[in-house]
Amino acid sequence: MAADQHFFERVYEVAKKIPYGRVTSYGAIARYLGAGRSARMVGYAMNASHSMPEIPAHRVVNRKGLLSGRHHFAGTNLMQQLLESEGVEVQEHQVVHFESLFWDPLSELQGDR
Numbered sequence: 836m837a838a839d840q841h842f843f844e845r846v847y848e849v850a851k852k853i854p855y856g857r858v859t860s861y862g863a864i865a866r867y868l869g870a871g872r873s874a875r876m877v878g879y880a881m882n883a884s885h886s887m888p889e890i891p892a893h894r895v896v897n898r899k900g901l902l903s904g905r906h907h908f909a910g911t912n913l914m915q916q917l918l919e920s921e922g923v924e925v926q927e928h929q930v931v932h933f934e935s936l937f938w939d940p941l942s943e944l945q946g947d948r
């Protein structure tokens with residue numbers, strides 16, 4: 836298994852645990868995996884997951900709550916629509932109340948490491 840593929844699988848395991856109606860960031864997943872400077876690689880993993888409906892890639896946003904990966908979803912507003920269907924408010928491509936909806940795998944998954 837290639838190193839990138841192994842990393843992607845680890846990213847997917849974390850992403851599957853993001854609760855409905857919550858969001859996390861690429862960097863938060865990278866930090867949880869012990870690869871704090873690999874936020875971009877997490878983004879690549881999320882982009883590669885679109886054929887895997889069990890991966891909630893729409894719940895992963897940038898560190899400011901922006902839907903920076905939205906252009907990788909089919910349709911013009913699919914990422915936003917998926918979030919809104921979970922009760923997450925989005926305005927101008929940004930999660931409203933990002934701080935209160937933010938799910939940090941470092942604190943939430945302490946026992947899973």
